[in-house]
Amino acid sequence: MTSSPSDPQAPDAVLDGLDEEQRQAASTLSGPVCILAGAGTGKTRAITHRIAYGVRAGVYDPHRLLAVTFTARAAAEMRSRLNALGAPGVQARTFHAAALRQLQYFWPMAIGGVMPEILDHKVRLLTEAARRLHITTDRAALRDLASEIEWAKVSTLTPDSYLELAGDRPPPGGVDLRTFAKLYQSYEDVKLDKHLIDFEDVLLLTVGMLEDDERVAAQVRQQYRHFVVDEYQDVSPLQQRLLDLWLGGREELCVVGDASQTIYSFTGATPDYLLKFTRRHPEATVVRLVRDYRSTPQVVQMANVLLADRTREQARIRTQLQAQGEYAPSWPDPLRLISQREHGPTPSVTQHADDDAEARWITEQIGALQEKGVPLSEVAVLYRTNGQSQAFEQALTSAGISYQLRGSERFFSRREVREALAALRTSSLVEEGEDGVPKTVRNILSSHGWRREAPEGTGAVRERWESMAALVGLADQIHAGREALGKTLTMREFTSELDERSAAQHAPTVEGVTLASLHSAKGLEWDAVFLAGLNEGLMPITFAKTQREVDEERRLLYVGITRARKHLYMSSAQARHSGGRGRRSPSRFLRPLRRELGLEEPTRKIAPSSGAVNPNSRAKRKTATCTTCGMVLTTGTEVKRRRCEDCPARYDEELYARLRTWRSAHAKELDVPAFVVFTDATLEVIAERLPRTDAELLEVPGVGERKLEKHGEALKSVLSEATEARRG
Structure with a gap:
């Protein structure tokens, strides 16, 4: 029986709602395929619909397709979407999870004996390795040395080849490169003595197993016929080597990425494989996704201008570096995004007297957004280093605004969440009543601190309520997704989804402002984003010395900008402490953005300091005030108008x-x-x-x-x- 186009189970129904480029990506089922996807252009939507379309059309066997991404959270999200699209059974894993599964399965056949335990942290073994060499070092240096070992391994450098191929890398952990190479070897010896392997060894051993044992390689290639790799710009040489072995010369490969979002080069990631994909695969289909569905035209323009400024400077930078005899890194033409959303507010660029003044101003803006109906869970404050969070934590606490610090205690590790999950699992043994899963979840969690209205203030009671509210919201979300497909969600299915999310640490949204570093914000988005501390020395960071490193900092800011859907605030501070001397300069990356916004250079908006200010100081002379009421102006728009938002207009x-x-x-x-x-x-x-x-x-x-x-x-x-x- 032939299914009609209106049949929701028909293969073509999966393509409904996709734009022209997404549809091309989703309907091209034979590889090689390269999808160049800008921020907010729906890349996950495109590749999950591609997989689901292939499964429904009978082109893909879901059990023989491997989708690879870089975080357990992203893998869990992909599995969840595929299940909702009617394509269960697809393996969506990180490189490490997929490699570990193969290593554990084939170890008895390929290697024999008991597989070593996986080392959680390198510092303990590095301490012993340093002791064997009579090297004295502190804990902070040991962490740097551990990071260098990780970089060397994913770059496929052994202790013997490190010195020859490490180039002019700065000495790690305060030791010279020759000493590090010896320490690297000593670490490997200690690990072998204790019958342990580390995280990177999982990939290395899997690569070795596939290269050395044709039986294993043949079985893996028989199991997986098609591959999809997300965030391909972040692939390391070791991961690419593993991918090549999985493929075994075949070309049924779809890669997705954006070179402008390469922000993990320090871990060994490189965009070269994405940029040179068509060289390795001349017959590849290339699809560009540039329609941005996330951000307003104003936010998108900021992102485009930031990258275009580097493109404009490319010739001058190349000439300058070549004249100095230095390597000039390439800067590929970035994707120019085109916003599909309605116009929104103009982004703001502000300068403040000190870090505390900046934090207070941001807190005031968050309060104003909240009054306008923006949920706190849709607000984020992003910064370059984790050490910058303290000022914002203090300011938000003083204002009674709840927040969550990304990277602290994991959601599913919280005691109240573990207790709630246990109660929900127990209830899943009994079928829910006619009210359905959302109502059942509310009834169960009402005895664990949930109620319809949020408690006032902050503290433990509020935190418990926020955790329960996040679970309630998740029940609503999953129920709505199933309902849209004409399916009914059961409690057993809901708790199974929770267990999978818990294993992947794929946490639901918690009510409260998100405080996070720019690196940890990758893959996330909010209605309102504050990019704080945009000063020279922080953005770009002090240790970004080469052009390649400065380019990566620019891309990091680009990622920050593209996290915002509607409201975007960029700020800097002249001094670190209240009353300090304002010697800091705003980030060089803000110059083209200020020009685009029509703001003067440097920005004249300086919020009043929390400390005393010299009445004759330059900061005071530069403060912009309202020509009507004399108050200090607080946004770039007010500075342009030369009046406060509340003062009457003086034009016709x-x-x-x-x-x-x-x-x-x-x-x-x-x-x-x-x-x-x-x-x-x-x-x-x-x-x-x-x-x-x-x-x-x-x-x-x-x-x-x-x-x-x-x-x-x-x-x-x-x-x-x-x-x-x-x-x-």
């Missing part, structure tokens, strides 16, 4: 409306978003000042030489017509 409303109408038509003619021509704040200043000449226009914040050249004549014509109409 009719003229302002006329300028907006002109801008809309002009932008449509140029095929660009309206705010790219001029922002609302700039139009307000123009309507107020009525500039007539080029010189007068250049004095308006937001009108630079470039915009004057592009839009100046048309704008002066509108102003002239408006003036004549008013006279008439």
